[in-house]
Amino acid sequence: MFILASALFGLFFLFLTGNYIESPKEKALKRELENMKFQYEILNKKMNEAEAVLANVADRDNNIYRVYFEANPIPEEQRRAGFGGINRYKNLEGFDNSKLIIESNKRIDILQKQIVVQSKSLDEIAILAEEKEELLAAIPAIQPVSNEDLTRMASGYGMRSDPFTKVRKMHWGMDFTAPRGTPIYASGDGVVVRADSGSSGYGKHIRINHGFGYTSLYAHLYKYNVRKNQKVKRGDLIGFVGSTGRSEAPHLHYEIFKDGNRINPINFYYGSLTAEEFSKLLESASLENQSLD
Template sequence: MKKWTVMLIPHDRGSSRTLNLSAYQIWLVVMVVVGLSFTTSFFFKRHECYVRQVKHLEKVRRDIETQYAQQLSAPTPQPAMTAQERLELEQRLRSEYDATLSRITAQLSELRDMENQARGLTGLAPRRTVRDVSMSPAGGGKGGGSSSLDALAYPEEDPKIVSPSVIYGLSQPSADLIIQEINLRTASLQELVRDLRAKQEEVTRLPSIWPTLSGRRDISSPFGFRKDPYTFRISHHDGTDITAPLGSPVIATAKGVVVYSEYDRGGLGHLVKINHGSGIETWYGHLQSRLVEVGDQVERKTVIGKLGSTGRSTGPHIHYEVHVNGVRVNPAKYLK
């Protein structure tokens, strides 16, 4: 094989060196040098490419941040809608609106039914709906309620109620009508509450218990005709005589105000009278002692005296009378 000699001669006084290389070795060295230069160039180019990409990405990131900040500070302009899109949106919103109104009117119908049931229980006439009111503006009350309550219940002169209404199952109910209906229902329920309170007050003022505490008590002489224990003649007994231990408490049978508290010369001895309103009065006679004065407010079960035998009496008992509109009635039905 052909050989090549490379001499390396230093510029100073050092000894020279000789390299004996074959053609193959020289070719190999050249190839290695060329290969290295290509590889270096390739990686250098790649590096430049990466740097460019990183710079580009950095710019994109800054742009996005800027746009985001602008979106936060300024409203995004809405893209223009096509007529078809607008129509579809309108239809969707309309159908959602209709569905919501249908639910509200269904619930209002249920509320009105419950309200009418409650009004029926208290004797109040059913209140009409906006629809009823607007369809018969001259309307009047339905049976059961008083005229004054009906006037409250049917504010048909309200100028706002003018539409030929469209509620409770009818199509296209308007929000205004629903609001009016809610106002009617609210007023009706307020009236119902007032009525219930009045009835509750009425009940607390209705004599409904015995005038003596439970225990040893008995009716010794009922209301009605009997042989008088003093004269032995048939006469009318205006009250109910209830026996109980001497000195035991005598109680008011309902809420009221004391209108009489004196010794009765007519025969009932120590006597207390209580007015309960609505024309109802109760009398408690033959008391051993009276514990209330005229004008005193008493509640049901307030102790008003002690059981005795004063006046025309043959033994310890209470003479209990109930007056309705000035007429003595049988107290038996007020004893429970």
Template sequence: MPHLEPSVSPSSTKPSRPRQHYYRTVIILAVCGLLSYGGYSMFHLYQNAKISQIKAQKLSAQALALSASLSEETAMNQDLNQALAAKKKSLIALNQRINDMETVLGIEPPADNQTITQRVDTAAINSAVRATLFQLIPNGAPTPNVQLTSGFGTRVHPITKKRKRHDGLDFAAKIGTPVYAPADAVIERARSSNYGYGNQLTLNHTMGFISTYSHLSKFKVKQGEFVKKGQLIGWTGNSGLSTGPHLHYEIRFLGKPLNPRPFVKWNIENFDALFKQEKNVQWASLLNTINSMVAMQVQLTGDENHDLGITTASHTEPSPN
């Protein structure tokens, strides 16, 4: 008996055309959606990358600026460190110089709380005190580089042959040798004479000191004239009672003759020696007076509120006599 194929209807083997169109539309929309989402995502990533790049550029610029600033500050710090090292070196040198000055001036070691400014003020005042004393009180030889032939004290007079007190020093100076003022003074007397001390000058210094110059040939100054230390006042000679050309030099304090030799030898290197050798002057009182004068001048020229806190020039106690 013959085999019969089952019959199939067309609608059961092929989907309908509307359904195919629907699937196709869904697929197209899905693809478009994916493409749109992908494009948006890529655009968003691009924007973020762009912003990140801009931020990175800004950070890089800031980093460069900070690096340059750091380099500049490092250079400045190096310069400051070098300047500080130089200042420290200068301070050490200054301290050493002040120490040397204090040693030369005989200033006692400074207190721990004393500043450099106070130490400098102290040294300045001591230096000024010494300069003032050397300016006002006779010191050095009135005829430099001339031999001393007769000293201070009792001797046999070369003419009368009798023992007599010699109240000065004799310098064997040739006629016409210049004579200079050993300190500031006023010419108290310029006396011309052919007897005794011959032509004689009397200089009135400060603080009670007087000096005289005898047997001169002529005067350079006149009575009442003010002269400065080192100023030419006359020339040596052989006038009056004299065995030969020389200068007779005397120093008196309140009218009392002093040995001029310590005054002739007095200088900055042996500043305290005169105070120890010459006991007829109340050096402590004199130095206190000069110290006060100089300290006031320093204070007036400096800060009026500045406390000096100083210890000034050393001095000896006054003689009980």
């Protein structure tokens, strides 16, 4: 009876304390679970840091890069959009820590999508930067006759007195007076599309297609230093001042076209003139004197 009572008491004791006594395997699993929770905490901290860095890049992308390169900003909804439709995390349900696991996976998926969106945006910015560099090189941004060789700026863009008829009419370019044979320089990168005297009034003249809708024209030349279809860079010597065509004296008649329309060349000399030189040129160009062609 004593032995039986002892056995029953022992079984009863084990039953009562079974939930409090851990086997080595249970202890190992518990340590593994605690370690997993710790690792998830570290992962969440890393995700917080990644989200902060990505948010900073996105902010600069929208408010600096895309503004500078004249691209529309990417809407926040597009950057942070989640995943609709089917339940992508159904296989993670039903576990003790399902909520933690699912939430972490959602954040990782959204981060990955944001990285893809940002990566594509930076690819677009890189292309725009290359085009911007080409545009900046192509824009006719220097004076075609150097100040050292210039006698004076004879006439500007606007209503001027015609040297032959003395009637006021629109003068579509700028006249730079210089001795015959004075070098003329390409005002921007481009391709020579004309180097001939086949256009009425211009005499020997050169037209350069700069791309992006810009064309520059150099008229009344003495002789050429380029030929048709030749590629030129800004500052290349393309010809020499003369007085061919409808011209009263040696000078360069210079025009700029944008999308086929003549525009005032005075706005395109930021690449070669100081502020003081530009101010003097602006003053001379504004005088309503007589043109030379």
